Amino acid sequence: MYLSKSDFLKFRICPSYFWLWKNKPELVPEDSPAEVRENKFEQGNQIELIARQLFPEGVLVQGYNTQAVSNTEQMIADGASTLFQATVITENGLLAMADVIEREGDGWILYEVKSSSRVKPEHIPDMAFQKLAFETAGYTINETRVIHLNRECVRHNGHIDPQSFFVTEDVSDKVAAIMPEVKDQVMLALEKMIQPDEPTACPCRSLSRGKHCPAFAHFNSDIPEYSVYDVSRMQGRKLAELVDLDIFNIKDIPDDFSLTANQQAQVNIEKRGAPHIDQVAxxxxxxxxxxxxxxxxxxxxxxxxxxxxxxxxxxxxxxxxxxxxxxxxxxxxxxxxxxxxxxxxxxxxxxxxxxxxxxxxxxxxxxxxxxxxxxxxxxxxxxxxxxxxxxxxxxxxxxxxxxxxxxxxxxxxxxxxxxxxxxxxxxxxxxxxxxxxxxxxxxxxxxxxxxxxxxxxxxxxxxxxxxxxxxxxxxxxxxxxxxxxxxx
Ligand code: SF4
Missing domain, CATH: 3.30.420.10 (Ribonuclease H-like superfamily/Ribonuclease H)
Structure with a gap:
């Protein structure tokens, strides 16, 4: 079992979620239909193909995992200076495929292509993971850069100009700033990944619905599907108070519990089991x-x-x-x-x-x-x-x-x-x-x-x-x- 950057990003969200994803992925519900995910994936591939036009010298590494690793090494030995999908697998189990690596002196510049229109906060630990994996495998990484879409660029005469379609940002300083933290987290993730027992901790019980990961229902099977988390804007101290009282069913919220007018209306409806219609309004x-x-x-x-x-x-x-x-x-x-x-x-x-x-x-x-x-x-x-x-x-x-x-x-x-x-x-x-x-x-x-x-x-x-x-x-x-x- 390898640790990839997408695995690592899940670990950063939550070790319990990460463990379930790595060991029992069938229990983690997807957040969108397969058709929508495949389409997103396919669009990501198309963006990568356009981005490759920025590197006329670039050559594509064929294969996956160990085959891709040996192909990468062979192509570098043969003198390739720019590679797409260069792959490393480290002795401790990190797997990384770089969208682009480009030779610079004795080292390399590492690029990741993103389909967003800006560098997002999660791109920094993502780049740090890639850099760490390549350096652990013996590469010298001089710089890390994100290539993202240029929001201002419009399609013209049926054509996308790769030079103006992308913006390249050097994120080396940001990556360096979080590298010590990322190194520690990668070690913890490697340990967690092979832990035999399923975790039970789910601290998100005190957090609002928007902060739950897709594994919330799995780790909290005692909580009804429609629960206090679904009460409009239920969050913070109020939610924590209900959780402390072990109240999850909306019908169990005490009558004297302090709620906003909207929340009260929703709770009343659930308790009464009958609609509320203000026909005048x-x-x-x-x-x-x-x-x-x-x-x-x-x-x-x-x-x-x-x-x-x-x-x-x-x-x-x-x-x-x-x-x-x-x-x-x-x-x-x-x-x-x-x-x-x-x-x-x-x-x-x-x-x-x-x-x-x-x-x-x-x-x-x-x-x-x-x-x-x-x-x-x-x-x-x-x-x-x-x-x-x-x-x-x-x-x-x-x-x-x-x-x-x-x-x-x-x-x-x-x-x-x-x-x-x-x-x-x-x-x-x-x-x-x-x-x-x-x-x-x-x-x-x-x-x-x-x-x-x-x-x-x-x-x-x-x-x-x-x-x-x-x-x-x-x-x-x-x-x-x-x-x-x-x-x-
Ligand atoms: S809902 Fe539970 S498993 Fe998911 S991120 Fe929160 S604590 Fe982790």
């Missing part, structure tokens, strides 16, 4: 709406490598929208939609123009979680100045249906403290469901579209496009049905 909120009502939902992708001109790395790009329209309270519901079937500026402009046709100059634009749609409108306004005033006006007319639930005007125990449409819909409109759809989540929609428009094999394109249309249509129909339900 709901109707006051809905009275802001002006007909025609446009129920709008976008789907988008934000690939590291921009797909169209004028877009920078990781910028969201809308590829689809669905629109349900209620012209008057008594009108028949209308539906329209648009889906780009290719990744191109022309397709994006066609979408922007079609929406201009589909949405009139008056009436409310109803969305779920307005931050997302508002930002997409801003981006479309910037990309297509001829439609700027239209997209700016949409933002002035936007109404967030989620607010009714986020502001606790309508709370139901079945929402489990959430206000995402994926929690609200099955409770309020159980006859509508994402379960039977081939695509049931936004991240899967993004990946499927990205894959089909970037793949040479388009044999199933019609099916994927039909699945995407069905998914986005359900998102807006769900809003219509929820609106009808709560206004009654």
């Amino acid at each position: 709901v109707e006051r909120s809905l009275s802001e709406l002006e007909f025609p009502l446009y129920f709008l939902d976008y789907e988008s992708v934000n690939p590291a490598i921009p797909l169209v001109d004028g877009v920078h790395p990781h910028q969201q790009m809308v590829f689809q929208y669905s629109l349900h329209i209620l012209d008057t309270p008594d009108s028949e519901l209308r539906h329209t939609e648009h889906l780009s079937r290719e990744a191109s500026s022309t397709a994006l402009e066609a979408l922007a123009a079609q929406m201009r046709e589909d949405i009139g100059d008056t009436g409310s634009v109803i969305v779920w979680n307005k931050v997302f749609e508002r930002d997409r409108n801003k981006e479309l306004a910037e990309l297509f100045p001829e439609y700027a005033s239209f997209y700016e006006s949409l933002n002035a007319r936007i109404y967030d249906l989620m607010d009714v639930f986020a502001k606790n005007y309508y709370v139901h125990p079945g929402f489990l403290g959430k206000c995402s449409i994926k929690y609200v819909l099955p409770v309020l409109v159980p006859e509508l469901s994402y379960k039977d759809l081939a695509i049931g989540k936004g991240d899967i929609a993004s990946v499927r579209w990205y894959e089909i428009v970037t793949s040479e094999n388009t044999s199933n394109a019609d099916q994927v496009f039909a699945d995407l249309l069905a998914y986005c249509k359900l998102d807006t129909l769900a809003m219509v049905k929820i609106y009808e339900k709560i206004k009654a």
